[in-house]
Amino acid sequence: MALKDDGVGLGLRRSLLGSLQAAPVGTFDFLEAAPENWMGVGGALGDAFAALAGRQPLVCHGLSLSLGGPAELDDTFLHKLRRFLDAHDIAIYSEHLSACGDSHGQLYDLLPLPFTGEAVAHVAARIRRAQDVLGRRIAVENISYYAAPFQAMAEIDFVNAVLAEADCDLLLDVNNIVVNATNHGYDAAGFLRALPSARIRYIHVAGHRDEAPDLKIDTHGAAVSDPVWALLAEAYRCHGRRPTLLERDFNFPPFAELIDELSTVRRHLAEADRAGRHVA
Template sequence: MSVRLPTGAGVGFKPEHFDAMLADPGPLAFIEVHAENYMGAGGRPHAQLAALRERFALSVHGVGLSIGGEAALDKAHLARLRALLDRYRPESFSEHLAWSSHGNVFFNDLLPLPYTAETFARVADHVAEVQDVIGRRMLLENPATYVRFEESTLAEVDFLAAVVARTGCGLLLDVNNVFVSAVNHTTDARAYLAGFPLEAVEEIHLGGHDADRDETGAPLLIDAHGAPVAEPVWALFAEVIARTGPLPSLIEWDNDVPDWPTLRAEAERAAGTLAQPVRAAA
């Protein structure tokens, strides 16, 4: 499926913004919704989404497939996802490089993976299965992580590039996740982005994080999606766009949701960055 999101700014849709978004859409080129919030048959959620779909391009973002889990993918969940995508025909579908279930236990977190040959084979098989079931290319999102695994034999960027090469999927680059992980592991976010397979990126996420300290007093960032995008993340975003040119770029704000003018202003700032000139290759 070759349809893609327009190269502009988007926001994650929240029901409290419905009327304001229709009356004053500002810079919005697209909206994004979490798949699991729309797997029911009808009601107000679907009525609102149907109305918005008439106005905006749509990205559907999954949080429940557990792509990295050891167990087989949930066939019933996949069937519900296929029905949702068939119903709204979004320009994009994405999921996380993470796991969130084990057996019959479902966690309210997106949990990290060791980057090994065994994990790669499992993730690649799961991505291929998802794409076969939904009949379209999916995007895989880089995670925000708080621990690393000694058994990892691949760098995260190499792992993602290998999944793309094996399955033909695309990538969703979450710039806030890059920054959060770099601070938590005392690594270089710019070095990570220098090795990231940007040619496979079809969407960017920007969100806020919370700052804390771990038990040793070291900085610990939490990917909380409850605050404005931080200045270092805006700077990294600008550097990426200078290299790639404009890409569909989403403001994620899922907790402590602000009023519409505040969220609209974040989208306007993203749109402004997307309008900047592309840097010539060295």
């Protein structure tokens, strides 16, 4: 099922399962799941997943493909993933523009890639290979990072080069731009405006933790901050409305508070729609 440009979504987390199942139709427009957490799951949990997937569009956000890593892509996993995506009519599959493993296995963290031409060629070739096996385009997410070794080019140039060479899409994480712009001293709005509108499939917003005036930590465990809301509004102005997901991975508030944050996303989408009609 396709996503609407003004659709708002939540993460399909097991701790939210009861609330998601009980929510009236229209509370949210789509859900996002990590396929690694649901592939092969049966019983009551598998039935609940299938029921939710049949009720509204579902996107999948991968955790373990390690698109930028040194080890060979796991073809067995990719073929299993394709069957899963096809079986549940997944609207979009996304992954992180990062490495999360080495030749010995998973590292269980998202590691930044060197911003070099060699890294562009390496990760773009792996994205193209994954897209061929999956039979669909991948949307890669701009990640947050704290160390930045081997920067032969700016982050924005690296991201854009990968998108062009791989001919893939972008999962735009607005919070990650705010975090990186603060931690690495660049202009968040300038970075946002330099991204290619045509490649943006959907958007993430999330909370972070302020450690110091010049240090933010990406947590997905707090409410969305004012700078992130402001940059989300700017994203709609620059690139048009896109389906937008509220990410929350732990420290969950009452479900009603998450729905209030979704209402804020809807408000920004509506304001962008009115502005668009006014311009036209």
